[in-house]
Amino acid sequence: MTAQTEVHAISKRRFDAFVVWARGTGMLPPITEVEWLEIQPAKVLGTVFVDKTDRDLNSAVLAPDLAGRYRAVETLESYTDVREVINATAASMVVVLNDYDKVRTQGDEKQAVDFFAKVAKESNLHTRFQYLRDSTGAVAARRLIEVAMRWYENQDGSYIEQFQTTGFDARVWELYLWAVLREAGHRVEQPKPAPDFLARGMVGDFYVEATTSNPPPANQAVPLPRSEKDIFEYIHNYLPTRFSGPLCNKLTEKGYWTREGFDLTIPFVIAIQDFHQHLSMTWSQSALFEYLYGVRIEERESGGEVQKVEVPVARIKWGTKDFSSGFFKLPDSERVSAVAFNAAGTLTKFNRMGIAAGMGDPSVTVQHEGRRFMKDDTGVEEAFSQTVTPGYEEDWIDGLTVFHNPNALNPLPFEAFPGAAHVFEEDGLLRQIFPAGHLISSTSKIIVRE
Template sequence: MRGYTVGNEEVEPVEIRQVSERRFNAHVVWARGPGWLPPVKEVEWLEIESAQVFGTVFVDLTDKDLHSTVMAPDLAGRYRGVDILQDHANIREAVERTAASMARVHIDYDKARAQGDEKASVDFFAKVAKASKLHTRFRYLRDSTTAVAAKRLIEVAMRWYENQDGSYIEQFQTTGFDARVWELYLWAVLREAGHRVEQPKPAPDFLARGIVGDFYVEATTSNPPPANQVVPLPTTEEDIFEYVHNYLPTRFSGPLWAKLNDKGYWTRDGLDLTIPFVIAIQDFHQDLSMTWSQSALFEYLYGVRVEEVESEGRMQKIEVPVAQLKWGPKVLHSGFFKLPDSEHVSGVVHNAAGTLSKFNRMGIAAGMGDPSVTVKHEGRRFSKDNTGVEEAFSQTVTPGYEEDWIDGLAVFHNPNALNPLPFEAFPGAAHVFEEDGLHRQITPAGHLVSSTTEIVAHY
């Protein structure tokens, strides 16, 4: 406990603690609106529990001055700046002045955090549909102790999210739950990357603005087929080959072709046709199908298959052209980036880990979990020593656990794009691109390849 003097008045003691950047960002990263972020580096983060007031100390990278900001939820629940302190002499002074300001905000909390321009925020969990129509995973998110970290994180984020087409909440609760979670995930990735994010009406889903330039992102998903057309997950090597190289690409072709066929994305009035346009796709068509999704997506986008052949006594990887995809009666053209009008698509983004489990892990890492719940994250990732070797990992997810929103995300760049997407638009992602007729991949150290999340409740 510590007391602060404000004028001649002693402030009632209040505990102000240092917290992690992850906990701070879980509450305030959503506050970034239109425009560009100033070039700053945050160095300290403070909190009055539980998430009533936050403070951060940062260095202005332009003039190297030390400043700080105090933030609190406005009367609509959105974290916004309530005080800015400038020109601190050193870190110690910055922390003390920031803490004193936070204590002043805490004295007259409602008055200090009121902004005067609050607009009603959306509530993803407000009742808008009959119980019989609710999606199974929405029920789980809303009601289960094992998902409480994800729910708490989403409850903070949703205060800033715009119900762009008027149907978000209804779909989030019913038929479009997975697709809406994917959109929310992408929104988090863009904000974590330092972009200011707008939600154009009626489309695309996002306009990201940043130092490297602006670009659009349109989200889509591969959804479950009719019950009588469900393909069982493969178990043998032969079945896996057919599933990955022939069936899964057909699951991506439908939603991607639909976006390509909607020429409004590059002809609609009001859109900037000189900036990159990106399609972000997720595979929700069947549980665990994401294990093989990325390689199937690569094959469909570029129209090539990577195979291992023996040459001079050792195995080598070669690219084999794939002109058509055949699955049952379906015969489709392979090579999405070679289709007419595809030059308008700058790239395709995918992350098999961009699911509700990611929100749960990120929420726990930010201290939003329930102590009776144990979560383990395990799978395979590239080693963190930059050797490019894949290795197994297994980690218990606790407050302070290290994971970023972008972990596991891959960007497939269109070699024929009219407006190429800068690699820096998604820092920390893996990037696949074409060079000298061959395809290369740049993978960051520690890049997530595949994973599962095990959740156990201790009652």
């Protein structure tokens, strides 16, 4: 076997970076993948898996079709020895490479969307889109998105224009949610014109609608707080005003509940991200919790011990704004099964995931640091600092918190977002459960060597 046709074992993380997007409609087959192979640079991929129905070993060989979408071009079935099926899969991959263009042609290719095909004047492009497109520091994110975009549907016809201009952050948030759903094993549809996603899986179907908190007019911008008093006011009074608008707008858009084809019997999830100010999302989760449930968690000393207690919050007041707290208590909110949030659901996440999948540039070093729960399942917080390298461990869902509506008509199963943290009501009190290693808050430092 020549150097040009060497078959390498790769991580599931790298394999998924090319293939996880390929999950379309319908149920997933009952299989467990155990090995992953590649002819570099991602020319041909292979996976060995166990069929749960008969316990036989099988494999699939994949290559990008003429539109760049990775699809199966060969399947090998009914092996009992792992080494035997790996060798057979590797040999099949070499055969595919030797007749590459003919074998990977599927005949039903549809032109894929190109997020980077320029659709606006350079002066109108969003600065973070320009950074993604041009910066060496964002190479990994760009390469990962270039693979993903070949499967993404331009649902409302405006995705690419908004991705490049005024809606960059919101569209990245949508792409992030799509990745979370795919990673969780759901088949994902994009209904037209809305909601954004219909996820189908073993736990049932549910909708996900994405929304964002966006920057206010320049003359209404509030600087990040510095003093302890300012931090309190910012978190408990100002930040809820940034969430109330986009969340309440989803309730007043009655078209969701009356739209033809919308299933009123399945859960409906609103996924919100805070982009109203740089680094604002690092402050946001406690404010969102308070606004959703109308409850503030405070520490009180009793009998020499510090305990956390729920303090009701009836109203939110900031400047001229005065409105009721407790989104889950509003009329029609029972139609919302849960609200999901992840401060880490940003472009930087794509960069880390791309580097972990081996898509980075050798001149780029990324240091990921922040706070998380310890991985020993004790529930203790710890500071961490890690260099992001190929093989670095992070999942799309890391850092995601799902706030469950206690009044929901269609409750969302926890299993819909495996690996997320969950907030829910039990016996009249709010409870929170977090997976071991759950990401609380973090930042990434990017260093590009000359």
